[in-house]
Amino acid sequence: MKNLFSEGGRMTRRLTTCAIAALSITAATHGVAAQERDKVTVGYAISKSGPNAGGADMTVTPNYELWVKEVNAAGGLKMPDGSQLPIEVIAYDDRSSAEEVVRAVERLASQDKVDIILPPWGTGFNLAVAPLMAKFGYPHLAGAAVTDKASDFVKRWDTSFWFMGGSEDYVSAFTEILVAEREAGRINDKIAMISVADGFGIDLVKAARPSFEAAGFDVAYDKSFPPETSDFATILNEAGNAEADTFVAFTYPPHTFALTKQAKIASYSPPVFYLGVGAAFPVYPKIADGSVEGIMSLGGVDPNNELNNAYRAKHEELVGRGADYWGSVLIYASLQMLEQTIERVGLDKAEIAKELSSGTFSTVLGSETQLEDNQLRAINWVGQWQDGKFVAVSSEGSDGTIQVKLPKPDWE
Amino acid sequence: MNMKTLHGFALAGVAVVLLACAPLLISDYWTGVLLGMTGYVTLATAWALFSGPTRYISLATVAFFGVGAYTVAVLNEVMPYPLVLLCAAGIGMIMALMVGLSTLRLAGVYFVIFTFGLAELVRQTVSWWEVNVTYTMGRYIFLPFEGRHIYWQLLALAVVTFLISWAIGRSRFGLALKALGDDETVAAHAGVDVTRIKLLLFVISSTIITLVGAIQAPRWTYIEPSIVFNPTVSFMTLIMALLGGAMRLWGPLVGAVPLFLLFEWLSVSFPDHFSIILGLLFILIVFVMPNGVLAKIDDLRKGGRT
Incomplete structure (x- = not known):
């Protein structure tokens, strides 16, 4: 045992010498x-x-x-x-x-x-x-x-x-679209909103609450979930019961993917379906098994x-x-x-x-x-999947953006 | 105080003065390296202060470290900095008292599991509070500190930690500790108040760890739970202290310095293979000490009879 100790000591000394020599080189x-x-x-x-x-x-x-x-x-x-x-x-x-x-x-x-x-x-x-x-x-x-x-x-x-x-930019551009849709009579004034209890989710939801309320929307369901969550059945069920035409989820990729799959299984398909990080990944249509038409998220590109x-x-x-x-x-x-x-x-x-x-x-x-x-500031704030591309959208469709197409069609 | 101790002190004093002057001569990067190293030396020494003699393996390091950092993040704009540090120390102390009173009767693996859980518990509690009560996730620390200012504070804390560790080793209290380390039951029968001693050590050690977190926090400008409650801190501290020897005054230092330099060298030279090499190294360490850390503890318990 004593030998082991001195061996350990020698080893440590040797390691130190090596490390210092390597660092200086x-x-x-x-x-x-x-x-x-x-x-x-x-x-x-x-x-x-x-x-x-x-x-x-x-x-x-x-x-x-x-x-x-x-x-x-x-x-x-x-x-x-x-x-x-x-x-x-x-x-x-x-x-x-x-x-x-x-x-x-x-x-x-x-x-x-x-x-x-x-x-x-x-x-x-x-x-x-x-x-x-x-x-x-x-x-x-x-x-x-x-x-x-x-x-x-x-x-x-x-x-x-x-x-x-910033979060406020993304949220206010999205709110504008919602207001136009409500005025056109395509959606009601209720919103079901969920968010991940982590940096991104909290930041966005903090900006979203006042923005939606100022625009006269009623956030009928507002729930934050821990980042480890992978089962969204209950949350989707409760969100469905809120009778909101707009579903907003400020999520990270694992949640975004899981939510898509589980919403599909539950046949939960509100007119406006907005997800967080991950929905703009090129791999997303594959994860959603093709049926991404109409899904909205942050970002988007001008296809022209x-x-x-x-x-x-x-x-x-x-x-x-x-x-x-x-x-x-x-x-x-x-x-x-x-x-x-x-x-x-x-x-x-x-x-x-x-x-x-x-x-x-x-x-x-x-x-x-x-x-x-x-x-x-020339950023595309809101995007939507249209014909297999994630394009930048606005209510009117101008300045490099396409007109938003709502309501979202049912899952394929 | 005999000649040998005097010499030791003189040598240590010269070393501290040299280390304190170093940032004036070396580049910011090397100051950063010294800073990180001093941080881990302090953490490992403080950790060994409690875990060495009691042999309670604690994985709660990052719980206290993170609480220290968060305290600074929350309070840095409402009160002067020295007061913030005092608050951090106070909060760490109270938390350690509560944790210690409720858990130090646990033994062995139960204590390890509990402390690991504690770190997660604290992180989740802070997250829950920020999400549901304050509605803020990230917090900002805008203090006018550069790397060398943080380094000097850490160095001072390291010196204090070593002095505490040294003083404990020489006092009556240290004798009680030695008895406790040899055999807890015998120590209790000999009239040593085992629980009180363990609690006191745990509080001292945890308070120092909390202060390390508090002092280092201004370096990151932005704080959120996932940044400050990074479990790697607990594991690194543990490995460093164990490698060097948790029972000796200089043991944690001997473990922390080479390991830290090694990690640094790996991340400079092999940025893409860091984790693989690190894993291989740990295997190597286990092979060099084939019976692992337990054998070491056993050996110490037997008092070097073999």
Whole structure:
């Protein structure tokens, strides 16, 4: 036994030496790499493992990889003097831990000294790194972060940019559609609403309650459920008893998928059927076994936008699967804006931030994409499945949106 | 105080001064590494303070850690920061008292299961409260702290923790603990108030853990239950303390420093294979100590008779 102890001690010592040696070697090599200017280093920390990995891998990581692949295939990032520099990527796994993502960004900024840092996935993690990005002067293009406080954050960190809008935006656009439908006599004034008791659900439902009530709707059923829930039979039954023509569920993908299947089994098919994250995934029609016509959710794309169609085709070709119909295109647009900014002003971080907030860009969203108060506002807030595509809709159908088609047809 | 102790103190003092000056010389990233490391050294030492002598394996670390962080998130805008820390310590202390009074008579595996459940219970309670009472999920902490400020606070807490641990080891109280660790029944018969001692240790240890959470919270700006009640914290603390040896003053430190550096190195060099390598490493550790941690405890119990 004594031997084991000393063996353990020796092992620990050896491990320490190894770890320290390895750390200093990695540190040294990265330090050298950042000195030369024959390439542009782009770094990011993203959740490759842990609970956030699913969302990151759907919306963010594929677009980073797609963009880098494309830029490098075209000879690299264009600089103001016309030269081109290839992108070199340093990517870390934050393991879905806030402390890890913070340290990874510190590592990218002060150790790897990368030229550009791309943001992590999720509202919480974008906020966790925001003070550091501002401190080190990196422009922070917060992509996958839904927040109503973007206007405050822009004041706090003036080099931060917000690309996904806030809960109130999504809810008020949806309320507008509901009001028009009610005026047309297609739905009654009752709403059955459920939400997951986690970040997204709480944020949305908090915005939805006052918005629906101000528009004269009666939220006849209002229930939040724990994230582990997988059986929705009771909830759907109760929602059905509320005699509401509108069913709203602010949910995460597992709930969205389960709700769809169970609503189908229960033949619960209210005129308006609105679900949360997951309904805009390309895989959704397969999960719903085809009958997705009329289902609504956040996001949506303009099917007549050729740029966007080209982007989707390219995503499928280079990544090997389709882009989701909500966040992906916004993330990709933010990268295009970054690319064009660098072509105009070079790699000076302060200049990049200045150009991003004031410039006009040609992106997959349109030929004149601009930020307002450092926020992207040209977002499609409400989407609906129409003829096998998840399109952006509004009550009238204008400005790149299609007219909403309600009531939703019965399940096939 | 004999010469050896004096030397030890002098050495430790120099080390602390050097560590305190380090952030002025090194980059923010290395300050971040030191910060994370100091956090885990403190957690592991505080954990061993209770679990070492009593051999009660606690998985409740993250329950207290998270409560500390949440206290700061809730109170940081209504009162000055030192007061917030005091409140956090107070809440941690009261929670530890309640938990300790109700559970420290449980023994062995029941205690492990209970503490694991406690972490989940606290997380669900906080979530339920936020969902149904306050209608807010995320909370913001806007305190003007950079990495090095948080690091200095943690370092101070680590020093205090070591002093407490050292003082306990030298006191009458420490003697009672040694008796308790050798054989609880015998200790009780010899007049040691076993439950009171266990409770006192649990409260001290939990309060320190709560403070670690409170001090680290401003680093994340945004707090929600899934962020601060991450069970990994409990497991990491446990592994570090056990690897180094929970019965010795410097044991948790010896376990925490290499493991933390190793994790850091893995996530830098093998970002895509971290979990796999980590799993393999744990298997390796088990093979190096083939009879595992239990054998170690047994060995200590027998007083090194073999």
